[in-house]
Amino acid sequence: MSARGFDHVVWAVRDLGAAPRFMERLGFRVTPRARHPWGTENHLVQLDGFFIEILGIGDETLIPEAAGDTFSFGAFNRDFLKTREGxxxxxxxxxxxxxxxxxxxxxGLHVYAPFSFGREATLPDGGIRKVGFDLTFVRNDSDPAHGFFTCLNRYPDTFWSAEYQTHPNGVTALESVVIVCDEPAEQHIFYAAFTGRREMRATSLGITLETPRGRLHLMPPAAFASLYGIDAPEIGPGGSAIAALGLRARDRTHLAQTLREASFDAVEAPEGLVLPAGDHFGLALVFD
Structure with a gap:
């Protein structure tokens, strides 16, 4: 089993106009809106080999329902947004x-039917290129509220853009993904298989797993509040929440100045400068 790094995160939002504007105010370069044939739409924030997919529902009438062993990306995110953003x-x-x-x-994980698709992408110069992906969806029985899959990018040379990866705020890469959960140890079997990494570091603050691109932190709510200086997302018994993305910046002083000039009040915490999730579409951003 080979180790896998983080490819991207799907950030589901109800207002696909406001969320990209929020990211632009933070100093990110955001790609133009793209549309999927199954009713969802997105903007991307590209970093070094990792991207944030800001996703919304465009045309709900095009969304197919899940059936049998077929996973429905559109239906999953539509249903997720009925209860929360993030x-x-x-x-x-x-x-x-x-x-x-x-x-x-x-x-021993449940794997759904293979899924592949292609679409057109708009380049910074206005040109159009084809992109395509092969997706392998898998279920985490310990966390059915979230979706999980691997992604093979069939045309990386046309997908990635040095211009889109260059952000005025100086953010360059993913540092970490933070998941708040009642019992981090209960997630061990799934994440060992999902990432291809069986070695994990366990402490009183939770479990940390190093991937080839970014760290995964699994921690209880109290540990999250201590490390990130903000309230942990509410979770039910046995529940989980993808609480934060840790992002690496070239110059933290410049990044802090960018946030101040955009009137964002970041929290100074042991893990970095933190923008709470509350008013920011359900996902905390941590800058280091």
């Missing part, structure tokens, strides 16, 4: 979808 899905990179499937099945 990070709805975690995605790991793929080099071989068939190998991903074998790994997940050997680990």
């Amino acid at each position: 990070a709805s899905m975690l995605v790991m990179e793929s080099r071989d979808p068939a190998a991903d499937r074998r790994d997940f099945e050997r680990a």
Whole structure:
């Protein structure tokens, strides 16, 4: 089993006009809106090998329902947004979808039918290029509220853009994904299979797993509040929430100045400068 780094996170929002404007105020470069044939629409924030997919519902009448072993990306995010906004899905990179499937099945995980799609992407100069992806959806029985899949990017040279990856705020890469959960140890089996990393570091603050691109932190609410200086998201018994993304900046002083000039009140915390999730579409952003 080979290790997988984080590929992207799906950030589901109800207002697909306001969320990209929020990210632009933070100093990010945001791609033009793209549309999926199954009714969802998105904007992307590209970093170094990782991207944030800001996703909304465009045309609900186009959304197919899940049936049998077929996972419905559109229906899952539509239903997620009925109760909250925030990070709805975690995605790991793929080099071989068939190998991903074998790994997940050997680990005893439920794997859905293979899914592939392509679309057109708008480049910074206005040009149009084809992009395509092969997705392997898998279920986390310990966290059914979120979606999980691996993604093989079939045309990386046309997908990634140095211009879109250059942000005025100086943010360059993903540092970490933070998940708040009642019992981090109960997530061990799933995340070992999902990331291909069996070695995890356990402390009184939770579990940390190093991937080839970004760290995964699993922690209880009290640990999150201590490390990030803000209230943890509310979770029910046995529940989980993708609470925060940690992002690396070239110059923290410049980043802090960008936030002040945009009238954002960031919280100074042990893990970095934190923008709480409350008024920011359900996902905290942490800058280091």
